[in-house]
Amino acid sequence: MNDEVPWQDRDEDARHRDRMRRKKELIDRRIAKATIDRGVLVVNTGNGKGKSSSGFGMLARSLGHGFRCGVVQFIKGSFSTGEEAFFRMFEDGPLDYHVMGEGYTWETQDKARDVAAAMAAWEVAESMLRDPAYDFVLLDELNIALVKRYVPLDRVLEALRLRPERQHVVITGRGAPDDLVAAADTVTEMRVVKHAYQAGIRAQKGVEL
Numbered sequence: 001m002n003d004e005v006p007w008q009d010r011d012e013d014a015r016h017r018d019r020m021r022r023k024k025e026l027i028d029r030r031i032a033k034a035t036i037d038r039g040v041l042v043v044n045t046g047n048g049k050g051k052s053s054s055g056f057g058m059l060a061r062s063l064g065h066g067f068r069c070g071v072v073q074f075i076k077g078s079f080s081t082g083e084e085a086f087f088r089m090f091e092d093g094p095l096d097y098h099v100m101g102e103g104y105t106w107e108t109q110d111k112a113r114d115v116a117a118a119m120a121a122w123e124v125a126e127s128m129l130r131d132p133a134y135d136f137v138l139l140d141e142l143n144i145a146l147v148k149r150y151v152p153l154d155r156v157l158e159a160l161r162l163r164p165e166r167q168h169v170v171i172t173g174r175g176a177p178d179d180l181v182a183a184a185d186t187v188t189e190m191r192v193v194k195h196a197y198q199a200g201i202r203a204q205k206g207v208e209l
Contacts, residue, residue: 039167040185041160045143045176048190049208055138055170056083059095062168067135068094070128074121074151074173075101075141081209098124101141118150126155132164143173146180153177 042058044051062069071087087097100121122145128137145151157179160169171180181187196204203209 038165039163039169041183042168042170042186042188043143043176043180043184044170044172044188044190045174045181046189046191047174048192049195050190051172051174052083052140054188055140055172056087058168058170059087059136059138062136063090063094066094068133069136069138070096070125070134071098071138071140072121072125072128072142073099073101073140074118074145082206096128100124114148115150118145118148121145122151122156126159129159129163129167129169132167134164134167136168137170139169139171141173142171143176143180145173146177147173147175153179156180157183 042055044054059069059071069090073084084097084099087095091097098121101117122142125137125139125142128134142151142156146153146156160183163169171184176187196207
């Protein structure tokens with residue numbers, strides 16, 4: 001039995017190694033140019049699923065690194081979620097978790113109440129953005145409050161601009177305002193391809209809740 005590698009496979013392996021070598025050189029050069037070390041502002045927006053999920057994933061990473069973290073949830077609040085149940089376990093240590101919404105606006109049907117809830121949530125968020133003890137702050141669904149003008153955009157932008165230099169902030173919610181997108185360091189727009197809800201499947205624990 002001949003165990004030798006066919007010459008065609010040897011050529012393909014050589015081409016692969018050459019491609020990967022050149023790719024590594026390119027990536028290494030890009031990494032070497034990234035010398036700035038400071039907190040970043042991340043905005044997750046768009047109509048697709050995954051905006052909050054991504055934010056909570058970064059929260060888990062931050063807790064894993066021993067960061068002091070804060071969470072303020074706008075709009076949401078009328079129902080319990082898996083992430084809240086899980087992350088509440090960290091509250092006696094490195095995490096402050098505030099659920100301050102009163103439910104989606106089509107449920108509350110009370111604009112004055114929605115505005116009051118959003119502004120109360122923003123007061124908590126703003127205090128975190130002033131506090132250098134917080135390494136990571138997640139402002140979940142803040143974009144919704146901004147789009148509906150429940151919270152003044154200029155006040156949010158000013159607080160973000162003046163926050164501690166090493167503080168990371170993640171803001172989620174569809175319809176991120178253009179000025180917030182411009183101010184952010186990283187922006188991801190989630191796009192809908194398919195969603196189970198469109199097929200009549202109701203929200204599921206562990207997926208949506």
